[in-house]
Amino acid sequence: MKSGIVFNIQRFSLHDGPGIRTTVFLKGCELKCAWCANPESQYPGVGVQYDKTKCIGCGACVKACPNGGVACENGVVTIDRRRCTACLSCQDGCPAHALSSEGTKYTSGELLNVVLRDRHYFDASGGGITLSGGEPLMQHGFVVEFLKAAKGEGLHITLETAGHSERFAEALPYIDLLYFDIKHPHSAAHAAKTGVSNELIIENLKMAVREGTNIVARIPVIPGFNDGEDLWPEYTALLKNSGVLNAHLLPFHQLGQQKYRSHGLAYAYDGVPSMPKEKLGKMRDYFANEGITVQIGG
């Protein structure tokens, strides 16, 4: 049985597909979107996270780290990510449980047992499970094995993906609903802010349409990046040419800001205010006029 690294399992998710769902967040992403709200999910391996509120400042972690990667000054711990090998010695050594692993290993069977716990709620509400990330398809071997098992249980499956995967076709047959990110219609702009161009993504989108998968395009609307009116016709043309007639516009939010700060990571959008939903009304109307069914927010 294959195993993979999960960084969060959220039960009673309401905004990741129909009904009541359990969302599984998988670690690792090839894209490096500058606005990413889950920066800790980009790194594919297990990391260490620090909770300042639990820390008692005893310094036990400093002694526990075999690589000299942990420092404790004025009762605050910092971890040098370059020296961290995720051996988790610091976690074991911490008496206050302020350090914990970022990401937990699950076999596909273990993960299935967890998601099945809320089956009653899925059945009653027309819900199911959603795979998110990171990019779930980074761990394609594990994910495909899991998807197969989940499909065997008759669960409704939603996949949230950035679409940038060579192995996309392997996962596709198990997907009931695809939440497919379209971050920018221009390849160069896409590459500039996400680190990858969008050709493979568009190709995969078209493949999913050909296979008859139920698709919702998701556009994270980021100030100064893809919120310009001039892009709207290009977006709608891209969607219509691909055959996708449902879209969600996701207004830029700052739920991830604190994570950058606590992880000591640089953040391009630090201090940029969250975008109110109302701001997307005109964009929604434009899309709707073009025959695309739009919802603001997930």
Next chain:
Amino acid sequence: MDYFGRPNGRITAMREEMMSIQPEVCVERAMLITKAYKENRDKRPMLRRAIALDAILRNMSIYIEDGGLIAGNQASKNRAAPIFPEYAIDWVVNELDAWEKRDGDRFTITEENKQKIREIAPFWEGATLKDKGLALMPEMARKYYDIGIIKVEGNITAGDAHLAVNYEKLLKKGLLYFRDKAEELKKQVDMSYFAQMKKQYYYEATIIAIDACLAYAGRFAELAADMAAKETDDERRRELLEIADICVNVPAKPARSFHEALQSAWFIHCVLQIESNGHSLSYGRIDQFLYPYYKADIESGKLTEDGALELLQNFWLKTFSINKIRSDSHTKFSAGSPLYQNACIGGQLVDGSDAVNELSFLVLKSVAQLKLTQPNLSVRYHRGISNEFMKECIQLIKLGFGMPSFNNDETIIDSFMKWGVSKEDAMNYSSIGCIEVSIPGKYGYRTSGMNFLNFPRILMTALNKGVDVTSGEKVYDTDAYFPDMKSFEEVWQAWESVCRHFTRYSVILDNCADLALEEEVPDLLCSALVDDCITRGKTLKEGGAIYDNIGPLQVGIANLGDSLMAIKKLVFDEKKLLPAELWSALMNDFAGPEGARVQAMLLYDAPKYGNDIDEVDSITAKAYQVYIDEIANYRNTRYGRGPIGGKYYAGTSSISANVPQGKTLCATPDGRRAWEPLAEGCSPTHSADVNGPTAVFNSLGKLPTHDLLGGVLLNQKLNPQALIEERDVDKLILMLRTYFDVLKGFHVQYNVVSRETLLDAQAHPEKHRDLIVRVAGYSAFFNVLSTETQDDIIQRTEHVLA
């Protein structure tokens, strides 16, 4: 948030008036009852009591508010709390000067009135319910009472209530029907036959009590007519004349209109709270017994929906005008001076069809517009309840004052039948007080609300050679000492034995309270309105009710389960902690780095109840089952004297008892620090439930809910953000349906208030005068709660729908 709209001008003004009141203490009742008792020392308590009620109702101050459409007041002013010296006088005298200085539940009293209380106090010394109740307690039981390990203070310092009388019958037949029946049966009593002798006095007393109530109504008829004669406004004069007319007719005779039905029910509800200061006096299924009158008046064009709404709201304002002062220590168990006057709507008709009607919707609207702490509104959920009605309920929940709470027909009806209630009666159950359930008009007092047993405290005693850690007294015969224990089996056995021992003593204490209540303070009017007291010639406490089972309250379920789990896993399975090491950390309240290390392990390395983790959920259920099995062996004081049942069942509708019961408890093996609150009802420990609401529901679903007819309290807190979108509301309803239909949950209620709002209210109480929160099974104004209870509410895990 104007979904339900605002009340009209008259109601708004009355509400504003009521809200601006600083509650006082009223001494009228105390003076009148003292005089009546003095003059009737020779009479049997039952007769003395009826005569005293008569004296109070004929002589107390009465008034009709400006614009008021419903008449009947409990004390000389709205929101003033009467004193009931016959139940207990010691705390009243001792705390006279402290009421104004209380942190929560403040009351004012004039120096003159303080003096009056001091003057009557000597008459009551040694003669109150409390004195008589304490005198009945065997030595060890008295010790448990004194150290508070079993709490029955509320039962011997106040009346019973915790029931709904037969309002349906009252409205249909009128009070004279009950009087005639008593008169008729009195004639048949053969005084030469000893077994019947007591009934003679019962009937005499019942007739006096009914006549007293009718005289009280008659006074309002006169008052309204007098006021009408002086009134210059034509419209108001017409209203007052109508009130006068109504008060002549009800409660004596059958109600002829919706207005009369409300007035009749109100007279009784109010007088019952003058007769006794028992709380949780509830209305029962108000949308059912009022419906025929509502429907007839609407159809005949006599009443408009707005008119009905106004009357209902006036009725709720009256309900809110009732108040109760409790001793300082009892106040901590019932924070926010709640009366728990429950009104129940929804549910099913006897044939299983949906009972929701237009009036159910109107009740929701009336309560929503008023935003008051009373009544305590509950909805009976069932599988066939419409989404339309559920959505309306969620709209009310969104207003954030904790109402309505939901009880589940899918579990409760079967449970009642299991406890001997007929199907027809079980289908007609109603919520009572907080979250407990009963059969209106047919069930004895206190379906829940008997003794409080502190589970984690008796566990700690069992592990400490029988010495209560808080008081240092040896209270239980054992040599078992945790630091010497070699296996979890020993811990488990200690729990089993201590649980059985204290369960037995809790029944002894309940019996003492019930015997004293039966002999000293019988409620005649209340008994007359519960079937079949009159037929049997018995008060409720003598076994007059058709059904009579009672529910004590168990406190700290989650703390018990989490503690046993942590001990099992960390000390015995994984051997990460030595027994002595854990014990020493607990006795030192986790002081020092070593203590902090142990506490962190307890908190984070052992699974916690409420996260849908089978290991800990099953240990919690198993530990609770010890009590559930044991309490089932006992009978109450009415067993074999008439009622079906006469038994005990477990329950956790433990109001805010988790706070004071935590305040008398050292650190516990679940990682809880000394003196901190315990978990509430069957809810998980604060902040321990990290897997979201479905996981909490799943954990609760593993408890033996069918055996817990005393209530399975679950509080959930929701951020208002979570209910903005219609689709989120739909999903919340689906989650509730799953909890109730599939997992057979008992109860759930929601607090939709953000943490920021609560913190702000603590810092700026003046800005949040009307902020109401769910404390446990009831709602209270946040401002009147003690700082500790406020903190407790803030700390409850807030479930944000993702």
